[in-house]
Amino acid sequence: xxxxxxxxxxxxxxxxxxxxxxxxxxxxxxxxxxxxxxxxxxxxxxxxxxxxxxxxxxxxxxxxxxxxxxxxxxxxxxxxxxxxxxxxxxxxxxxxxxxxxxxxxxxxxxxxxxxxxxxxxxxxxxxxxxxxxxxxxxxxxxxxxxxxxxxxxxxxxxxxxxxxxxxxxxxxxxxxxxxxxxxxxxxxxxxxxxxxxxxxxxxxxxxxxxxxxxxxxxxxxxxxxxxxxxxxxxxxxxxxxxxxxxxxxxxxxxxxxxxxxxxxxxxxxxxxxxxxxxxxxxxxxxxxxxxxxxxxxxxxxxxxxxxxxxxxxxxxxxxxxxxxxxxxxxxxxxxxxxxxxxxxxxxxxxxxxxxxxxxxxxxxxxxxxxxxxxxxxxxxxxxxxxxxxxxxxxxxxxxxxxxxxxxxxxxxxxxxxxxxxxxxxxxxxxxxxxxxxxxxxxxxxxxxxxxxxxxxxxxxxxxxxxxxxxxxxxxxxxxxxxxxxxxxxxxxxxxxxxxxxxxxxxxxxxxxxxxxxxxxxxxxxxxxxxxxxxxxxxxxxxxxxxxxxxxxxxxxxxxxxxxxxxxxxxxxxxxxxxxxxxxxxxxxxxxxxxxxxxxxxxxxxxxxxxxxxxxxxxxxxxxxxxxxxxxxxxxxxxxxxxxxxxxxxxxxxxxxxxxxxxxxxxxxxxxxxxxxxxxxxxxxxxxxxxxxxxxxx
Numbered sequence: 091x092x093x094x095x096x097x098x099x100x101x102x103x104x105x106x107x108x109x110x111x112x113x114x115x116x117x118x119x120x121x122x123x124x125x126x127x128x129x130x131x132x133x134x135x136x137x138x139x140x141x142x143x144x145x146x147x148x149x150x151x152x153x154x155x156x157x158x159x160x161x162x163x164x165x166x167x168x169x170x171x172x173x174x175x176x177x178x179x180x181x182x183x184x185x186x187x188x189x190x191x192x193x194x195x196x197x198x199x200x201x202x203x204x205x206x207x208x209x210x211x212x213x214x215x216x217x218x219x220x221x222x223x224x225x226x227x228x229x230x231x232x233x234x235x236x237x238x239x240x241x242x243x244x245x246x247x248x249x250x251x252x253x254x255x256x257x258x259x260x261x262x263x264x265x266x267x268x269x270x271x272x273x274x275x276x277x278x279x280x281x282x283x284x285x286x287x288x289x290x291x292x293x294x295x296x297x298x299x300x301x302x303x304x305x306x307x308x309x310x311x312x313x314x315x316x317x318x319x320x321x322x323x324x325x326x327x328x329x330x331x332x333x334x335x336x337x338x339x340x341x342x343x344x345x346x347x348x349x350x351x352x353x354x355x356x357x358x359x360x361x362x363x364x365x366x367x368x369x370x371x372x373x374x375x376x377x378x379x380x381x382x383x384x385x386x387x388x389x390x391x392x393x394x395x396x397x398x399x400x401x402x403x404x405x406x407x408x409x410x411x412x413x414x415x416x417x418x419x420x421x422x423x424x425x426x427x428x429x430x431x432x433x434x435x436x437x438x439x440x441x442x443x444x445x446x447x448x449x450x451x452x453x454x455x456x457x458x459x460x461x462x463x464x465x466x467x468x469x470x471x472x473x474x475x476x477x478x479x480x481x482x483x484x485x486x487x488x489x490x491x492x493x494x495x496x497x498x499x500x501x502x503x504x505x506x507x508x509x510x511x512x513x514x515x516x517x518x519x520x521x522x523x524x525x526x527x528x529x530x531x532x533x534x535x536x537x538x539x540x541x542x543x544x545x546x547x548x549x550x551x552x553x554x555x556x557x558x559x560x561x562x563x564x565x566x567x568x569x570x571x572x573x574x575x576x577x578x579x580x581x582x583x584x585x586x587x588x589x590x591x592x593x594x595x596x597x598x599x600x601x602x603x604x605x606x607x608x609x610x611x612x613x614x615x616x617x618x619x620x621x622x623x624x625x626x627x628x629x630x631x632x633x634x635x636x637x638x639x640x641x642x643x644x645x646x647x648x649x650x651x652x653x654x655x656x657x658x659x660x661x662x663x664x665x666x667x668x669x670x671x672x673x674x675x676x677x678x679x680x681x682x683x684x685x686x687x688x689x690x691x692x693x694x695x696x697x698x699x700x701x702x703x704x705x706x707x708x709x710x711x712x713x714x715x716x717x718x719x720x721x722x723x724x725x726x727x728x729x730x731x732x733x734x735x736x737x738x739x740x741x742x743x744x745x746x747x748x749x750x751x752x753x754x755x756x757x758x759x760x761x762x763x764x765x766x767x768x769x770x771x772x773x774x775x776x777x778x779x780x781x782x783x784x785x786x787x
Contacts, residue, residue, distance in 0.1 A: 118171065125178040129185060132200075138179055139201040139343050145172060146347035146354075153354040159285055160278065165358055166288035172351050173295040176344045180306050187336045188313050202339035205346075221338055224345045225304055232352040255279065256466050256499070289355065303345055310337035383415035450514035452493035452593065455582065456500035457508045463524050464575055465497055473497075476579040484586055488635070489642035490602050492586055492593045508578055510585055512592060518585050520547030522574040526555045529569035536567050548581045591635035599628050606644050613648050621655035622664075629661035630668060637753060637764070639669065639676055646671050662750060666767075670746075673770035680739040680764065686776045688736075689743040690729045690763075696722070696784030700748040722783065723759050729781045730763045736780070741766060743777065 130138070149168060156162045183202060258267075258275045267275075314333025318324040324332075387408045394404025455477075463469040477495050485491045503509060510518040521544065522528075529539055530546050530553040541556040556564055556571075564571045572580070586593065607614040618624055630651065631641055641647060650671045651664055658664065669676060681687050692700075699718070730740035740760075744752055746767035753765040771777065 119174075122171070122174050122178045126181045130182045132186060132190075135179070135183055135186065136201045138175075138182075142172070142175055142179060142344075142347050145175070146350040150350050150354040150357075153358045156358065159358055160281055162358060163281060163285050165355070166285070169289075169351065169355060170295055172347070173299045176299060176348060177302060180303070180340065180344055183340045184306060184310055187310055187333065187340060188317055202336060202343055205339040205342040218334070218338055221307065221341045221345060222304075224342070224349055228345065228349045228352050232349070232356050235356060255468055256462060256497070289358075299348055303341055303348070307337050307341045310340060378418060380415040380419045383411050383418065387411035387415060451496040451511065452513055452595070453495045453586070454511035454514075455495050455497045455508060455578075456503060456511065457497070458503040458505040459499060459501065460505040461508055461522060461524060461574070461578075462499055464522070464578070471575070473575045473578060476575055477582065480579060480583045480586070484583070484590075487642075488587070488590055488640050489644065490594055490598050492590075493595075493598070495582065510582055512585070512589055517589065518547065518581055520577070520581055522577050523555045524574050526557060527561050527564070527571050527573055528577050529554050529556050529560075529564040529571050532568070532570055534568050539564055539567065539569065547577065548584045587638070590638075591632040594628065594631055594635060596624065596628065599624065599631065602644065606648070610645065610648075613645065613652070617648055617652045617655065622651060622659065626659060626661055626664070627651065630664050633661060633665040634668065634672075636757075638679075639672065640679075643672060643675065666746065666750065669767070670769045673766075674772050676766060676770055677772065677775060680741050681775070686778045687741070687743070687771065688733075688738050688778045688780050689741045689766075690726075690733065690781050690783060691779040692742070692744055693782050693784030697745060697748070700751060701745070704747050704751060719755075723756070725783045726756055726760045726763055729783060730760050732781060734762070738780065740764065742783070743768065743771070743779075746770075 125138070149165075149172070153162055153165070159165075187202075255276065258272050258279075311330075311334050314337065315326070315329050318329030318333055319326055322329075390404050390408035390411065393399055394401050394408060457465065462471075464471045464473040467474070474497070477497075481492055481494070500509070504521065506521045506523050508520060508522060509516055523542070526541075528544075528546065529541070530551050532551065539554050539556050539560060541554040541560070543552075543554050545551065546553045561571055603614050603618065618627060631647075634641055634647075647668050650668050654664055654667045677687065726742070729742075733740040740763045742752065742756070742763055742765045744765060744767060746769040749765055749767040756763055756765065
């Protein structure tokens with residue numbers, strides 16, 4: 091058996107607090123629909139008609155007090171509910187009018203009687219005209235205008251959604267906002283579009299309600315005449331008077347609240363979103379201009395002096411407007427007098443502030459307007475997802491998380507152009523065509539393709555932009571075919587790796603140490619700042635990254651620096667020690683395990699000359715004899731190309747003492763050539779020399 095106490099608790103829980111709100115909506119709809127079926131006494135009709143008027147006033151006042159449309163986002167639903175309420179009351183009152191209308195003008199309640207007699211003076215002809223005018227105003231003017239505004243606003247809101255979504259995603263990628271705020275902004279944009287779309291549809295309810303009001307009025311008048319004359323044996327004049335007045339009172343008591351709510355709808359959709367409500371906007375912008383008030387008062391005063399004009403009305407209103415203009419002018423003058431000191435003492439604060447200094451994005455991507463779909467999720471753009479993917483892959487391969495890429499549109503660029511920036515300076519640019527594919531010629535294609543000839547922006551290979559229909563044909567001809575997003579992503583990825591040393595700032599380094607410190611706190615504490623300052627550690631890591639050596643093994647790097655930090659503070663010497671410890675990983679970057687190291691070597695005479703340059707302290711490239719330097723560059727470039735033709739990595743193996751010298755000398759002229767020292771090669775690897783530099787010196 092059920093416990094009565096549990097039943098009591100369940101009922102009390104259902105009808106307490108928030109549960110009452112959950113039941114209020116369904117109960118209200120059920121009651122409205124029930125009024126169409128169940129008969130209501132006149133007193134109940136009075137209560138419900140009064141409630142309908144009060145509800146319309148509440149809706150109007152709330153709409154006037156909102157600062158933006160989404161503050162009253164439930165308005166379309168309220169519009170539907172109030173329309174159903176009016177129609178239900180019309181049905182209930184029609185039943186009473188037709189059944190009891192022969193008894194007198196108060197047959198359907200005091201409210202309908204008051205609207206039929208007091209508002210139109212008991213003249214049903216005047217009442218009929220007033221009713222028709224109200225319906226025309228509501229149907230032809232307010233509702234139609236509000237519906238049109240809502241329709242256009244919905245269209246503009248939908249058209250603006252891609253740009254707004256792109257701005258949100260760009261701010262999120264740049265770290266300016268968090269995931270929660272981004273989700274909130276996206277929801278706001280979606281709700282705004284839904285609101286205007288719903289208002290566009292909800293306005294049709296009001297227009298239909300106006301038509302229904304006219305039809306109900308005709309039914310009440312005609313039906314009342316038939317019932318009064320044929321069933322109750324009334325005179326035609328008495329029947330016409332009773333039923334017509336009841337029908338007009340019923341129509342007016344429904345149409346006036348409808349007009350009020352339609353006005354609220356028009357104000358809600360026609361307002362411009364600001365921090366002020368409608369009343370503040372109207373007073374602040376309409377009656378806060380003394381020049382306009384003075385001119386209006388002058389015109390009214392002149393009209394009031396014309397013979398035959400109502401002098402009192404025109405002159406009285408002209409005087410009121412003149413007084414209002416004087417008051418507004420005094421208020422403006424007093425405000426200016428009270429604040430001159432602030433303007434004089436702090437002009438710089440008003441003209442410029444530190445808030446005007448915009449930080450430079452570490453990594454930026456600017457796109458032309460035709461490339462916006464690539465970064466718009468609503469248009470199936472996947473560039474944002476791919477950029478997140480390359481940042482994650484970079485972190486896994488190199489060893490630290492690069493800064494987020496801040497994406498924005500730039501109308502100064504060509505429509506299909508994009509530009510990649512590093513710390514505000516351009517480091518790469520190119521063009522991409524959304525919906526087309528870039529067919530890259532790797533050097534062995536069998537036939538040309540029709541399209542837009544160009545170069546691959548990443549590696550400079552000849553390429554052509556082709557239509558999507560030529561995708562398979564391009565692949566069959568030997569082209570490497572990629573889409574627009576892949577072109578941009580590959581370019582960004584290449585530049586990020588090429589400038590990795592510049593991306594490792596103090597903030598990223600500190601985050602890297604904090605992460606290592608969670609697992610090995612003592613290791614980090616013993617090095618920074620006890621042995622080495624943070625700047626020296628950053629310089630060592632920069633040296634490694636400049637030569638494309640990953641820093642994933644931070645434990646080994648920290649241990650080596652802790653071992654040698656007490657002996658020297660020179661970043662170059664510390665870098666050399668770290669490279670020896672990371673030798674296995676450095677070699678493995680170029681030669682897989684189990685393969686021989688087929689490398690380029692130096693001529694013995696060249697080694698001797700370079701060793702002497704280092705030992706005499708002249709370890710810079712500027713110390714090279716010009717002829718020797720030119721020959722070395724030419725032979726290094728030829729050997730590197732020979733290695734690439736053999737399908738081998740371009741690696742120069744030299745003694746440890748001259749590795750840094752040659753690396754810096756060859757880095758810009760032959761960037762594909764990597765210089766490693768004998769000390770960095772593990773003992774287990776076999777070395778084979780494929781070519782020798784310096785044989786012609």
